[in-house]
């Protein structure tokens with residue numbers, strides 16, 4: 001497949017194993033999902049899959065691989081677009097009647113952790129952008145690994161994916177781990193005075209498809 005005009009690598013080696021921990025029903029404001037918890041055997045981190053419908057053996061399944069963001073997902077922070085993106089992705093999947101949210105724990109702050117993200121926010125309050133702030137702390141801009149997301153989708157039997165994202169880098173990382181992405185579904189969120197600089201930096205410095213001029 002092609003991302004922003006560039007070809008992504010063909011499917012890589014099979015994804016490594018992940019341990020299934022538990023499954024149950026989860027009623028939400030977007031209707032019922034099955035919640036599956038998986039544990040990464042290497043670091044013990046528990047990741048989540050919210051599944052609507054029967055996705056086993058299916059092609060073109062709607063999928064959102066969502067990176068944990070406590071401030072945005074739980075507290076409704078308006079500094080970032082995470083909470084709204086998660087909500088919109090769940091709504092899209094509910095409307096389609098089928099799909100998966102893979103919720104990646106341990107991805108907080110693009111991998112630097114919650115405390116460091118808040119340190120980076122403090123630097124952004126002094127004028128740095130989201131990339132400069134990580135670098136000023138001596139931390140990488142994005143350390144997220146999506147191998148476990150691909151393993152979880154493999155466990156669920158998903159064949160090919162329509163990925164809900166604006167981030168071409170995420171598509172590339174998932175494809176490198178062997179995920180077969182057939183289409184990108186944009187997830188457009190509201191622009192506010194609180195998030196506009198962050199969204200602009202995501203487009204200009206991180207390559208997100210966000211349509212700023």
Ligand SMILES: Nc1nc2c(ncn2[C@@H]2O[C@H](COP(=O)(O)OP(=O)(O)OP(=O)(O)O)[C@@H](O)[C@H]2O)c(=O)[nH]1
Pocket residue numbers: 066067068069070079080081082085107108109110111112116117120121130134164165166167170202208
């Ligand atoms: N270090 C840092 N992390 C942030 C900041 N704002 C949000 N995050 C984290 O960024 C992660 C989400 O990444 P984004 O780049 O917003 O979006 P994405 O998931 O890569 O791309 P989309 O699929 O389009 O949403 C979450 O883990 C957030 O905690 C910030 O200013 N600094």
Ligand SMILES: [Zn+2]
Pocket residue numbers: 069071072073080081082083
């Ligand atoms: Zn966020």
